[in-house]
Amino acid sequence: MGRLFGTDGVRGIANADLTAEMALGLSVAAAHVLAEAGSFAGHRPVAVVGRDPRASGEFLEAAVVAGLASAGVDVLRVGVLPTPAVAYLTGALGADLGVMLSASHNAMPDNGVKFLARGGHKLDDDLEERIEKLYEEHRTGAPWVRPTGDGVGRVRDYDEGFDQYVAHLIGVLPNRLDGITVVLDEAHGAASRVSPEAFSRAGAEIITIGARPDGLNINDGCGSTHLEPLKAAVLEHGAHFGIAHDGDADRCLAVDGNGEEVDGDQILSILALALRERGQLRHDTVVGTVMSNLGFKLAMEREGITLVQTAVGDRYVLESMKEHGYALGGEQSGHVIVLDHATTGDGTLTGLLLAARVVETGRSLADLASVMQRLPQVLVNVPDVDKSRVHTSAELSAAVAEAEAELGDTGRVLLRPSGTEPLVRVMVEAADIDHARAVAGRLADAVKSALG
Incomplete structure (x- = not known):
């Protein structure tokens, strides 16, 4: 078995x-x-x-x-x-x-x-x-x-659990949310009642989509894996921004007032600066994964914040946080852990804290998210190869070294064997999307040659 x-x-x-x-x-x-x-x-x-x-x-x-x-x-x-x-x-x-x-x-x-x-x-x-x-x-x-x-x-x-949890969420906020309008996409999932209730009690004007679960429509063309409806709703209603959850609401992604996505790395950047300002970002460190965008790392370096990177998976982020006493960590996908207030990723809490920062600073979400510039990231899956040799093949190591030298400090290469399939994931970041695609294509060919 x-x-x-x-x-x-x-x-x-x-x-x-x-x-x-x-x-x-x-x-x-x-x-x-x-x-x-x-x-x-x-x-x-x-x-x-x-x-x-x-x-x-x-x-x-x-x-x-x-x-x-x-x-x-x-x-x-x-x-x-x-x-x-x-x-x-x-x-x-x-x-x-x-x-x-x-x-x-x-x-x-x-x-x-x-x-x-x-x-x-x-x-x-x-x-x-x-x-x-x-x-x-x-x-x-x-x-x-x-x-x-x-x-x-x-x-x-x-x-009583519903009210108890909502009260906990509101009690965490550093300030109320009066004066902003937020679109909430609940993915027809577990937060369909909780999230609107928490945002409303905290003072925000809300517009909800994807909040009518019928047992069959969860994640169906909505939520954090399908941001198009949220982008359209934010623009249609002239909202300050939008928040999207997944089916069990442990994720949060956002859409700014211009209809542009704000991903987990950008959310972590915003919250890291907010926590540091309040003296709550222990060790001036935030935890991400090896898939965190290079732009996130560069932004944190510029702000004097250390980025610790773990294997992919919020459980590994959490393990690092607990072991070293860090306060904030998460993934590009929107799992954000604020360890002083949650033991796991909490999409509703993350959205509330993001909204609180917008109100607290008087700045738009787009302006806050501009603290980091997302570098173009290309991901190529190379199937039917011997993924066990991805880190031992001399031929592949030489190809990676050549790519890294070509990209220099403005790019990054990551080769990662899939945990569940016979394939290798090739990820390349570069300042230019065409450059990233070209390097990723060459590395994919190298993986096929070396491990096929």
């Missing part, structure tokens, strides 16, 4: 790859690993369970709740809320674990199960491996030891 856990929980096509039986079994295993069910004298383990609006989330939620309760865990069912809300409530309520049912930005047929440890933190590899091992052992043979009578878990709806 291949590893079930990917970079962000267990995902697959609901009712095909990810079945009710699997969700139930994984939840029982997670209860034993994360809640140590039955081992606390006088303490009933508690889990917070939430989901996005996907139709399949209804039966998968039922399976997860059944698995947890059958293992002796009391369940607080918070309903449709963003992933960061479930993480926050897991910590705030002192729960032993959290479970979120979502496939994030994926299309509707997919779904996923994401487990959170005490405090609302993502699981490290060791915990995931323990859950998966225990699940597989009992799937193939050994029956679970199950509590009976008053030992089984109890289940109740926790409707």
Whole structure:
């Protein structure tokens, strides 16, 4: 059996790859690993369970709740809320674990199960491996030891979670949002109620699109992976700017008043300067990934801020932040982590902080985002090659060195093997898009020659 856990929980096509039986079994295993069910004298383990609006989330939620309760865990069912809300409530309520049912930005047929440890933190590899091992052992043979009578878990709806999370978001803001108009694209997802409520309570005038989830339309031509509707709405309504989330609202991308995209690197640049101004950017450092635009790094250097880069994935960003005590980190895709106020990327929080900076400074989002100039970035996927040799091939190393010498300080080259497919990703940045394309094309040919 291949590893079930990917970079962000267990995902697959609901009712095909990810079945009710699997969700139930994984939840029982997670209860034993994360809640140590039955081992606390006088303490009933508690889990917070939430989901996005996907139709399949209804039966998968039922399976997860059944698995947890059958293992002796009391369940607080918070309903449709963003992933960061479930993480926050897991910590705030002192729960032993959290479970979120979502496939994030994926299309509707997919779904996923994401487990959170005490405090609302993502699981490290060791915990995931323990859950998966225990699940597989009992799937193939050994029956679970199950509590009976008053030992089984109890289940109740926790409707207070919505207001509790919104109050937390508003309490984080350094100032109110009165005087601005914002378009919110909720991707017909988990933030369809939360985000408009938070922005409205904070004082902003809002226009919402993509905020009518029906279980089938999540991420469908809207949200952070499809910015065209948001750009059109910002221009149509003359809004100050727009905010887009993905299905579980752990991402935030923006569109300025001119209809231009403001990506995760630009958002991080804006928030880094804001936090430093308030003395909250610890070690004057922000964390990104190896895919962060070179323009981001150059902007931070100019501003006297250090950029630490990790492997691709917000979990690696978070690990670096926790290990070294950094306050801010994220990805170009819009995962932004403000560690003093969230244990994971929080799209609604990010959007609120961005709006607060616009109001606080009196500057437009376009003006704030101009702190960094995005260098043209070209990404080419080279399939059907031996990706295991990407870092050991002498021929390829020579081609990369030649490209780097050609680009100098105004460009960058990155070759990265895919984590899930037999291909190598070639990324080239340069001051000129045509130059970037030319270098990327030559490197793609070199990858085929050396690794094909």
